[in-house]
Amino acid sequence: MSVGGFTVVSVISPGAAACAPSGCGAASLTRGAQALAEPEGLVEPDGRGLDGQRLRRRGLDGRGLDGRGLDGQRGPAGQRGLDGRGQGWTGAGGRGELAEVELSRVEFAVVDLETTGWSPEVAAITEIGAVRVRGGQRLGEFASLVNPGVPVPPGIADLTGINDWMLAAAPRLTAVLPGLLDFAWGCVLVAHNAPFDLGFLVAGCGDCGLAWPGFTVLDTVMLARQVMDPDEVPDCKLGTLAGFFRASTAPSHRALADARATADVLGWLIRRLAHRGIRTLNQLSAWPEVVA
Numbered sequence: 001m002s003v004g005g006f007t008v009v010s011v012i013s014p015g016a017a018a019c020a021p022s023g024c025g026a027a028s029l030t031r032g033a034q035a036l037a038e039p040e041g042l043v044e045p046d047g048r049g050l051d052g053q054r055l056r057r058r059g060l061d062g063r064g065l066d067g068r069g070l071d072g073q074r075g076p077a078g079q080r081g082l083d084g085r086g087q088g089w090t091g092a093g094g095r096g097e098l099a100e101v102e103l104s105r106v107e108f109a110v111v112d113l114e115t116t117g118w119s120p121e122v123a124a125i126t127e128i129g130a131v132r133v134r135g136g137q138r139l140g141e142f143a144s145l146v147n148p149g150v151p152v153p154p155g156i157a158d159l160t161g162i163n164d165w166m167l168a169a170a171p172r173l174t175a176v177l178p179g180l181l182d183f184a185w186g187c188v189l190v191a192h193n194a195p196f197d198l199g200f201l202v203a204g205c206g207d208c209g210l211a212w213p214g215f216t217v218l219d220t221v222m223l224a225r226q227v228m229d230p231d232e233v234p235d236c237k238l239g240t241l242a243g244f245f246r247a248s249t250a251p252s253h254r255a256l257a258d259a260r261a262t263a264d265v266l267g268w269l270i271r272r273l274a275h276r277g278i279r280t281l282n283q284l285s286a287w288p289e290v291v292a
Contacts, residue, residue, distance in 0.1 A: 099282040103270050106281070107134045108218070109184035110266060112259040113197050114160045116148050120203035124148035125173055126162050128180055129255030132187060136267040142183040143256040145170035160253045174208045177201075181213060188281070192238045192262045194219035194292075216281065220266055222290045227272040241265045 111130045117123025130142040145162070147170040157163045180201075191197040194217050205212045224236040233240050238251045238261060247264035249257050278284060284291045 099285075100280050102279050103273065103281070104135045104279075107132060107139065107187045108190045108263070108266060109187035110190040110259050110263040111180070111184070111197055111201070112191065112255045112262060113200055114162055114253065114255050115200060116150060116152050116156055118196075120200045123200075124150055125200055125204060126152060126160070126167060127255040128176060129257070129259040130180060130183055131256075131259045131263045132183065133263050133267070138260075138263065140183070141256065141259075142180055144176045144179070146176050147172050162254075173204050177204050177208055177210060181205075181210070184215070185213070187215070188218055189215040190218045190220060190262065190266055192220045192258070192265070194221070217292050218266075218284075219290055219292075220262055220269060222287070223269050223273075224265070226287055226290060227269055227276070238262060238265070 109130055109132050111128070113125050113129075114127035115123045115125050125146045126148050127145050128143070132139040132141070145167055147167050149172065152162060152164055152167065189198075198217060202212050220238075220241075221236050224233075224241055228236065228241075233244050238258060241247075242249075242251055242261040242265055245265055245268040247261045249260035249264065251258045251261040273279070273284075281291055
């Protein structure tokens with residue numbers, strides 16, 4: 001949640017039972033959360049996309065079933081992934097291997113969450129949306145409601161439009177989070193007001209027994225504060241920036257819509273960086289509050 005064709009990968013399981021206990025519990029990991037459709041199309045049961053092309057699936061170690069990643073390269077021996085046995089991989093979007101890559105060629109996973117409150121210590125995730133982009137082009141999308149195991153406060157329900165009835169049959173976080181991490185593998189993770197979203201995601205990994213991958217994280221709020229002129233916008237809220245840049249999707253306190261809006265804003269901010277001669281993550285390291 002931001003305070004202030006496309007592939008759609010949905011891990012909502014229509015047959016999922018409502019879970020009353022809090023936390024991740026013992027909910028099983030669904031196949032839908034494990035599989036990721038590549039950008040060519042939606043995955044059919046036989047593994048083919050809507051265009052008839054066979055799509056490669058990637059497992060929970062963040063690589064293909066043949067051990068290869070998005071770049072077609074096999075992971076170095078000894079690297080461990082999202083099974084909780086390792087701390088992540090260099091291939092998870094770590095700054096080391098991406099530092100000198102042109103920002104126009106970096107793949108970003110733009111993430112947005114809706115939650116039952118403002119702190120992961122007392123609140124839970126109700127919806128996850130993500131958009132994978134490179135060079136301003138959307139490569140894929142991920143979206144799912146999440147059963148938080150606790151009631152949605154009336155004020156939050158009014159803000160987001162997400163209520164207990166909508167979440168009753170949604171999967172628990174333990175079934176959704178691995179799919180998101182797989183979807184974002186190899187990317188720089190992006191969020192508007194990143195500490196909010198990252199706080200919930202990292203806490204969720206801990207609750208679900210997953211290792212948090214070594215993502216490089218970019219905060220579009222802090223980036224906008226660096227590149228926007230004070231007389232252009234009154235603030236750097238997502239709605240303000242989306243309106244200024246005429247984003248194709250208006251933010252609405254729904255995860256996928258807000259992720260789409262953030263992705264559009266990110267594209268314009270990267271263009272502004274290029275005009276300043278800033279074209280790599282390494283150059284952005286001068287602003288540690290922007291990239292971590």
